[in-house]
Amino acid sequence: MEFVDLKAQYERIAQDLNIRIDAVLRHCDFILGPEVHELEASLAINTGVRHAVGVANGTDALQLALMACDIGPGDAVFTTAFSFFATAEVIPLVGATPVFVDIDPETYNVDPALLDHQIGRVMDEGRLKPKAVIAVDLFGLPADYDRIERVCAERGVFLIEDAAQSFGARIGQRKAGSFGDLATTSFFPAKPLGCYGDGGAVFTNNDELASRIRSLRLHGKGEDKYDNVRVGVNSRLDTLQAAILLAKLNVFPDELERRENIAAAYSEALRQTCVVPIVPDGYCSSWAQYTIRIDSKIRDKVIGVMGSRGIPTNVYYRRPLHLQSAFAALGNHVGDFPIAERAASSVLSLPMHPYLSEEDLAEVTTALHEAKECTIA
Ligand SMILES: *Cc1c(COP(=O)(O)O)cnc(C)c1O
Numbered sequence: 001m002e003f004v005d006l007k008a009q010y011e012r013i014a015q016d017l018n019i020r021i022d023a024v025l026r027h028c029d030f031i032l033g034p035e036v037h038e039l040e041a042s043l044a045i046n047t048g049v050r051h052a053v054g055v056a057n058g059t060d061a062l063q064l065a066l067m068a069c070d071i072g073p074g075d076a077v078f079t080t081a082f083s084f085f086a087t088a089e090v091i092p093l094v095g096a097t098p099v100f101v102d103i104d105p106e107t108y109n110v111d112p113a114l115l116d117h118q119i120g121r122v123m124d125e126g127r128l129k130p131k132a133v134i135a136v137d138l139f140g141l142p143a144d145y146d147r148i149e150r151v152c153a154e155r156g157v158f159l160i161e162d163a164a165q166s167f168g169a170r171i172g173q174r175k176a177g178s179f180g181d182l183a184t185t186s187f188f189p190a191k192p193l194g195c196y197g198d199g200g201a202v203f204t205n206n207d208e209l210a211s212r213i214r215s216l217r218l219h220g221k222g223e224d225k226y227d228n229v230r231v232g233v234n235s236r237l238d239t240l241q242a243a244i245l246l247a248k249l250n251v252f253p254d255e256l257e258r259r260e261n262i263a264a265a266y267s268e269a270l271r272q273t274c275v276v277p278i279v280p281d282g283y284c285s286s287w288a289q290y291t292i293r294i295d296s297k298i299r300d301k302v303i304g305v306m307g308s309r310g311i312p313t314n315v316y317y318r319r320p321l322h323l324q325s326a327f328a329a330l331g332n333h334v335g336d337f338p339i340a341e342r343a344a345s346s347v348l349s350l351p352m353h354p355y356l357s358e359e360d361l362a363e364v365t366t367a368l369h370e371a372k373e374c375t376i377a
Contacts, residue, residue: 001351001360003312004190008355009255013247020243032218033239039246040201046249047177049203051210054237055217058164058186059086061200064235065182066094066132068202068212069158075131076122078157080110081320081340083136087162088321097128098330100322102337106278108138108291108347111339112147119155132158137166137176139316139349140192140288141279145171145179152180160184164200165288167193168256172282177203182213187237187245192259192286193252195241258354259287262361266290266350269365273372289316290352296345298372303348305371311364314349 010017024035036054043052055061071077073095079088081100091098101118104111110133119130133152135143143161152159159180163169166176167185177183185191187199202213212230215221220232263285267276275293279285294302299315306313320340322332334341350364 001311001363002353003314003351004353005355006189006194006353008353009248009251012355013251016250017244017247020247021240024240024243030239032236033242035239035242035246036237039237039242039249042246042249043177043201043203047175047183047203048173049178049183050205050207051203051213052177053202053210053213053217054242055200055202055213056235056237057198058162058184058188058191058200059090060217060233060235061164061184061186061202062086062134062160062162063090063093064213064216064233065160065184065202066090066096067216067232068182068209069132069160071096071131071158074129076128077132077134078115078118078122078130079134079321080136080138081322081337082108082317082343083138083162083321084164084317085321085324085326086164087134087136088324088327091134096131098321098327099128100332100337100340102339103343104144105339105343107141107144107280108343109141109143110135110148112144112151115148116151116155119151119157123155130155130157132160133180134160134162135180136162136164137169139277139291140166140169140286141277142166142169142171142176142179142283142285144280145174149179158182163203164188165191166286167191168252168286170284176286177201178205181206182209187241192256192288193245193248195244195248197238197241199237199241199245201237255354256286259352260284262352262354262356263287263290265358265361266365269361270368273369287352289314289349291316291347291349293343293346294348294372296342299346299348302368302371306364306367309363309367311367312351315347316349317347318344320344
């Protein structure tokens, strides 16, 4: 059994995919070719935003978003204590200081009340200037944007949505990738919409921010490539990856539906014995991960038993961001963000992809029940 089965997807889309790839090999427009523009137009329509800009990966997308907002030394950027390292890594990369915020224990996303409190604390302290918030849609579930948007508007800071895991998710009719001043996503192969290498995108409704991102991804270009009006980076989405994504977009709505059905079946089977994921009313997750919570004392044993039966599991994430050694200089300690710490010690992600069969699903849930019983006994 695969944790994410890309081979099954390939077999389904192979014909379309090969036509798309072949077209690129024939026109040889490998950098910012026609497929990149076609994909950007599709992504914008799909997400319901004015601009989608293809970039090299999801980490660059975040860095470019911070650069477009002119964030640098002396600025505080607030983000969740519980995410993939890249979410916070980009903040010191542009010279700014990360300020972590604890999460909601049920959704694992940033807690809007604690966010407001942290921004207020940094303002009162006066050492750093609050400039932006990076909210993450962890495991594919959008963060609480009704409240986060209000906090950011009241505090006068930029809001960036890290939708690396949530492409395809929504709150009501509002799609992931459409929240905040800028949103970013990743097309890393294992994400809900993944390519065959690295890829990413930045989304915005703001014309000025969009044109800055387009310039920044191409060495700060002005009117043409050899007129450089700012210091940027080299971060373009490959034409080949765009072609691959166009083929995958055709099956994406169906894949989302399959993920939703698999998540529902998992929850039905596991509700009695584990803490299953919570999706608030009106929210739709893209189910990048199906993540349960079990007693931290038995987690590693359960992982071992599952593994011995050929069932892959993963822990996202074992170490919250404030306890990463790379951030030691920020002076955070164990106990600073207790909800994130508790999540890190108890979460467990199960195999999740659109091509998981009913038999696979039964095998996972049976093994999990048995693993829990034999570790408790
Ligand atoms: C994957 C991921 C990223 C980084 O995306 P890459 O394309 O791997 O650079 C950023 N944030 C989150 C939450 C992610 O899951």
